[in-house]
Every structure is written in C-alpha cells, then in structure tokens.
Amino acid sequence: MKTFKNVAILGVGLIGGSIGLALRGRGLAQNVVGIGRRQESLRTARRVGAVTQTTVNLEKGVAEAELVVVCTPVGRIVEDVRRVAECCPAETLITDAGSTKQSIVEQLDEGLPRGCRFLGGHPLAGGEKTGPAHASNDLFHGRVTVLTPTKNTQAKDYDLLEQFWIQLGSMVIRMSADEHDRMIAVTSHMPHAVSVALAASLTEDCFRLAGTGLLDMTRLAAGGPEIWKPIFMLNRDNVLAALRQFNQRWAALEAAIAAGDEMELERILTLAKKNRDALGS
Amino acid sequence: MKTFKNVAILGVGLIGGSIGLALRGRGLAQNVVGIGRRQESLRTARRVGAVTQTTVNLEKGVAEAELVVVCTPVGRIVEDVRRVAECCPAETLITDAGSTKQSIVEQLDEGLPRGCRFLGGHPLAGGEKTGPAHASNDLFHGRVTVLTPTKNTQAKDYDLLEQFWIQLGSMVIRMSADEHDRMIAVTSHMPHAVSVALAASLTEDCFRLAGTGLLDMTRLAAGGPEIWKPIFMLNRDNVLAALRQFNQRWAALEAAIAAGDEMELERILTLAKKNRDALGS
Numbered sequence: 001m002k003t004f005k006n007v008a009i010l011g012v013g014l015i016g017g018s019i020g021l022a023l024r025g026r027g028l029a030q031n032v033v034g035i036g037r038r039q040e041s042l043r044t045a046r047r048v049g050a051v052t053q054t055t056v057n058l059e060k061g062v063a064e065a066e067l068v069v070v071c072t073p074v075g076r077i078v079e080d081v082r083r084v085a086e087c088c089p090a091e092t093l094i095t096d097a098g099s100t101k102q103s104i105v106e107q108l109d110e111g112l113p114r115g116c117r118f119l120g121g122h123p124l125a126g127g128e129k130t131g132p133a134h135a136s137n138d139l140f141h142g143r144v145t146v147l148t149p150t151k152n153t154q155a156k157d158y159d160l161l162e163q164f165w166i167q168l169g170s171m172v173i174r175m176s177a178d179e180h181d182r183m184i185a186v187t188s189h190m191p192h193a194v195s196v197a198l199a200a201s202l203t204e205d206c207f208r209l210a211g212t213g214l215l216d217m218t219r220l221a222a223g224g225p226e227i228w229k230p231i232f233m234l235n236r237d238n239v240l241a242a243l244r245q246f247n248q249r250w251a252a253l254e255a256a257i258a259a260g261d262e263m264e265l266e267r268i269l270t271l272a273k274k275n276r277d278a279l280g281s
Numbered sequence: 282m283k284t285f286k287n288v289a290i291l292g293v294g295l296i297g298g299s300i301g302l303a304l305r306g307r308g309l310a311q312n313v314v315g316i317g318r319r320q321e322s323l324r325t326a327r328r329v330g331a332v333t334q335t336t337v338n339l340e341k342g343v344a345e346a347e348l349v350v351v352c353t354p355v356g357r358i359v360e361d362v363r364r365v366a367e368c369c370p371a372e373t374l375i376t377d378a379g380s381t382k383q384s385i386v387e388q389l390d391e392g393l394p395r396g397c398r399f400l401g402g403h404p405l406a407g408g409e410k411t412g413p414a415h416a417s418n419d420l421f422h423g424r425v426t427v428l429t430p431t432k433n434t435q436a437k438d439y440d441l442l443e444q445f446w447i448q449l450g451s452m453v454i455r456m457s458a459d460e461h462d463r464m465i466a467v468t469s470h471m472p473h474a475v476s477v478a479l480a481a482s483l484t485e486d487c488f489r490l491a492g493t494g495l496l497d498m499t500r501l502a503a504g505g506p507e508i509w510k511p512i513f514m515l516n517r518d519n520v521l522a523a524l525r526q527f528n529q530r531w532a533a534l535e536a537a538i539a540a541g542d543e544m545e546l547e548r549i550l551t552l553a554k555k556n557r558d559a560l561g562s
Contacts, residue, residue, distance in 0.1 A: 124490065124492040125492070125493070126492070126493070126494070127493070143492070143493075144489065144490065144492075146490070173489065173490075180490075183486070183487050183490045184490055186483065186484075186487045186490075187483075187487050187488075187490045187491050187492065187495050188490070188492055188494055188495065190479075191479060191494055191495050191498040191499075192494060193534055193535075193538075194475055194479055194498065194531075195494075195498060195553075196530075196534060196549060196550060196553040197527060197530040197531040197533075197534050197549075197553070198471075198472060198475055198527060198530075198553075199552075199553035199554070199556045199557045199560075200530040200534075200549050200552045200553040200556060201526045201527045201529065201530040201531075202467065202468075202556045202560075203467075204559070205464070206464050206467045206468050207468075207559065207560060208425065208454065209405065209425065209427070209454075209461075209464045209465055209467075209468045209469070210468050210560050211405040211406070211407070211424070211425075211468065211469055212406070212407070212408070212424075213407070213469055213472055213473065213476075213500075213501050214468050214469065214472050214560070215560060215561075215562065216497045216498075216500055216501070217472040217475065217476060217497075217498060217501065218472075218553075218556070218557045218560060219494075219497055219557070220494050220497070220498065221550075221553040221554060221556070221557040222554055222557040222558060223554070224554070225546075225547050225550035225551050225554065228550055229543060229546050229547055229550060232538050232546060233538075233541060233543065233546075236538060236539075236541065239538055240535070240538060240539055243535050243538070245482045246478060246479060246482045248482065249477075249478040249479075249481040249482040250475075250478040250482075252478075253474055253477060253478050253481075254474075254521070254524050257474070257513050257514075257517060257520055257521060257524070258517075258521055260514060260517065262510060262514065265506075265510050265513060265514075266506050266510055268477060268478075268481050269477060269502075269506035269509055269510060270506050271480075271481045272476070272477040272478070272479075272480035272481040272499075272502040273480070273502060273503055273504070273505070273506065275480045275481060275483045275499070275502070276480045276499045276500070276502040276503045277503060278485070278488065279480075279483075279488060279491050279495070279496060279499060280496075281496065
C-alpha cells in the first residue's frame with residue numbers, strides 16, 4: 001500500500017472533498033491540505049473531515065506536497081497547475097480531475113518549472129449535488145478513472161497515480177487525451193446537454209405531473225453552469241459531433257412517430273433497450 | 282377505511298402486481314384475484330404475495346369482483362374493459378392504469394353493459410424493471426395518480442376510486458383526459474423518447490466510459506417496446522408537440538455551443554437548473 005505524508009487538493013468541492021475523505025478514510029495520507037478561495041468551502045471540507053488543514057494561500061498549501069490534485073473547473077486547470085508548479089517542492093507530481101483532457105494536457109505537457117510533472121486524470125464520478133458537504137468517501141468506488149499519459153510521461157508517475165486511484169476504489173483506464181475527449185463527449189457531455197435541453201423545455205404548469213422518469217432525466221441539469229459552460233467550450237468539436245450522433249436517432253424516432261411507422265418505432269425502441277441492457281446498472 | 286372483499290386485477294405486471302401487494306400489505310382487500318394470459322407471470326404474482334388467487338379465465342376471475350383494475354398495455358385496455366364488463370357482476374366499477382387516457386376514455390364513456398361503469402386512472406409510478414417480480418407495496422407511495430372523470434361519471438365512483446388510490450399511498454389529481462394526455466406527453470412520453478434516442482445513439486466502443494449520468498439518462502430506454510410503442514401511437518399528436526418543445530431548446534443549445542456563444546449557453550444552463558431545482562427530488 002502506497003501512503004502519503006502530504007497530499008494537497010486544490011479546489012475542495014464534491015470531487016476534491018471526496019478524494020480527501022477517501023484518502024483519510026483508508027489511512028492513505030497523513031496530511032491532506034485543502035486549498036481554496038472561499039473560506040466557507042474550506043470550513044465545510046474541514047467539518048466533514050475531508051482535509052486535515054486548509055488555507056487560501058497556494059504557496060503555503062503545496063509547500064510540503066508529494067502529490068497535488070487540482071480539482072478546479074476545467075477552464076482554470078492549466079493556470080492552476082502552472083501556479084502550483086511555481087511553488088511546490090521540486091519534482092512534485094501534479095494531476096487533475098477535469099472532464100476534458102486534450103487542451104489541458106497539450107498545454108501542460110511541454111514541461112513545468114523545476115522538474116515538476118503533470119499527468120492528466122479524470123475520475124468518472126460525481127453527482128448533481130456539488131460542494132464538499134456532499135463529498136463521500138466511496139464516490140470513486142467501482143467507478144472508472146481515466147489517466148491520459150503522453151510520450152513524455154514517466155512510468156513511475158503513471159504507476160503512482162494508477163495506484164493512487166485504485167486505492168481510492170476506482171478502476172483505472174489508460175487512454176490518450178484526444179480519445180478520452182471524443183468518447184467522454186458521447187458518454188457524458190452529450191447526455192448532459194440532453195438533460196439540460198429537456199429541463200429547459202419544461203413549463204411550470206406540467207410540474208405536478210412529474211414522475212420519477214422525468215426526475216432522473218433532468219437530474220444532470222442541476223449541475224452548475226460554472227462547471228458545464230467551460231466543458232462544452234473546451235470540448236466543443238467532440239461535443240458537436242456527439243450531438244449530431246444523437247440528432248440522427250432523434251430525427252428517426254420523431255419521423256417514425258409522425259408517420260405512425262410502427263415497424264421503425266419498434267426497431268428503435270428495441271435497439272435502445274439492447275444498448276441500455278448492455279450498459280448494466 | 283374502505284376495504285374490499287374482492288378486487289380483480291387484469292394484468293399482473295409491475296403495476297398490477299404492486300397494486301395487489303399494496304392492497305394486501307395494508308389489509309384493504311380480502312381477495313385479490315390476478316388474471317393474466319401467461320401462467321408464469323401469474324405464478325410469480327402468487328409467489329411474491331401480490332394476489333390471493335390467479336386464473337387465465339377472465340369470466341371466473343371477475344365473477345365476484347367489486348372493483349376491476351385493468352393493467353394491460355394501453356393498446357389493449359379498451360377491449361379488455363369491454364370484455365370485463367361482459368362478465369363481471371352488474372354495477373361493477375372498472376378502472377385502468379394506462380399512460381394515455383383520451384382515446385380510452387372516449388371509447389368507454391358511451392356506456393358499458395349491465396350498468397357497469399369505467400373511470401380512467403393513471404398512477405405515475407413505475408420503473409425500468411417490469412413484471413410482477415419487481416412489484417413493490419410502496420410503488421405508489423408519495424406518487425401522483427391522475428383520475429379522469431367525465432360529465433357521465435358518478436360522484437360515488439370517483440370518491441371510491443380516489444379513496445382507493447389514497448389508501449395505496451398515492452396523491453390523487455383530477456383532470457380531464459385530454460389535459461392529462463397533453464401534460465403527460467411533456468412530463469413522461471417526451472422524456473422517454475429522449476432516453477430512447479440517447480440509448481439508441483450509443484456505440485459499443487464508448488460503453489466503458491459510461492458514468493452514472495449516462496446510466497440515469499438511459500434507464501427509461503430499458504422499458505419494453507410492447508409498452509411504449511402503443512403509448513407513442515395513441516398519444517401521437519401530443520407527443521409530437523412535446524418533441525417540438527424539446528427541439529426548440531435543443532437547437533438553441535446546439536447553436537450556442539457551435540457559435541461559442543457563452544452568454545446564451547449560460548442562459549440555457551441557468552434556466553435548466555432553475556427548472557430542475559423547482560421539480561424537487
């Protein structure tokens with residue numbers, strides 16, 4: 001078991017807080033330093049036991065870190081990693097938890113000051129409830145974490161980070177950043193867009209007939225615009241391709257209903273059921 | 282508390298089975314007769330305790346019924362109610378649990394043989410797992426059931442059925458059949474179509490990056506084609522109107538992403554979150 005003396009987490013929301021809780025709950029880190037901009041989030045992170053100490057001062061926060069996990073919104077990650085690399089110990093490994101990888105990895109792969117290295121990661125976990133108050137020490141249990149090494153990645157860094165996520169309960173998949181972004185657009189960003197459009201299309205007069213299906217289908221839409229706007233912007237081309245993939249089936253379904261084409265309708269319903277059943281639960 | 286000596290349930294799937302379990306669990310009916318076409322479903326319904334006796338013979342099944350609940354797929358309900366009315370005791374109240382109401386109510390409101398009456402109902406409950414094996418005695422707890430009386434409905438029938446559903450744990454809303462169909466197209470049928478198109482658009486190579494969001498968004502698509510094809514057909518005009526309501530937001534969202542219009546994107550994300558938060562959990 002690989003244990004750490006000091007792990008710093010920049011951004012203690014749902015993901016950062018859950019990493020802290022999982023590290024502490026499993027006895028994997030002696031000190032977990034939560035770094036943030038808002039005292040309130042930091043207080044909550046301390047209160048729920050996600051971190052052992054907190055600070056708004058980045059320099060102080062990463063001063064003794066062996067590993068820094070940057071859990072800020074994707075639009076801020078590149079800048080945050082660079083700021084961390086300016087003040088953390090030389091040779092420190094820095095990773096992230098962002099939902100997009102290609103533009104982040106591209107910009108950081110050219111090298112960081114003083115021998116620090118960046119290796120991109122993305123734990124496929126989350127929930128519509130954000131913030132450290134909803135953090136959970138088993139958020140990553142049984143979920144997939146994607147790591148996106150490049151030709152510049154050192155094997156020991158990959159191994160360390162792989163072990164880190166496995167110890168938090170996650171399964172680790174290795175993938176290039178651009179493959180990750182193309183696939184995650186289909187499995188996460190496009191479904192999020194669908195949920196958003198669905199929730200935005202509702203009118204209040206119908207709320208009283210909302211059943212569990214509608215609640216499930218709109219749950220993602222409760223996610224914050226501050227998280228999702230940069231994701232859609234940073235992964236725009238892949239997201240647009242995934243939206244078109246949905247559009248094809250959607251148009252076929254609408255046409256089948258409009259035409260009363262029961263055979264085609266049955267074909268689409270059957271294909272959907274087959275895919276859904278294959279996904280598991 | 283209104284209790285029954287004999288309630289007959291035609292179609293003992295998830296809904297019919299759950300009605301039986303709830304009736305028996307609350308001591309509301311002495312005999313619950315499950316009527317079906319497949320011995321296997323009937324056996325399962327008996328095994329889980331949803332019914333006290335079963336038969337494939339409709340005439341026998343409804344011979345002593347004070348209330349008959351028809352829980353077959355919507356395309357069969359009109360015919361099934363007419364068959365029940367041919368052989369149940371005179372003056373029996375018959376209801377259903379179908380997801381569409383207008384065409385069913387219209388056809389049955391003209392009167393049934395021997396003083397029997399039909400009053401349409403729709404419990405907004407269910408799940409992607411169908412069949413009596415997944416029936417639950419609290420499936421209706423805290424959910425809404427819509428009743429759709431007409432000018433021909435007798436007050437005592439409405440009162441009886443309202444009490445029936447309230448005793449099963451449901452809240453009851455009274456609504457005209459056409460208002461029901463228009464609203465349920467938005468809150469149930471359209472979201473189902475969205476889930477189906479989403480699931481049908483997936484390709485297998487992406488399955489390993491499926492997260493909880495995708496699982497939630499495609500859960501409805503596991504529902505059986507034999508249930509959903511007739512729903513889309515019977516409520517076609519309202520469904521098409523609801524699909525267009527989704528299309529407007531969807532096109533706006535796609536255009537905002539394509540144009541990199543962050544203000545418009547934020548507006549849609551914020552509206553979606555506001556609606557979702559208003560729906561509750």
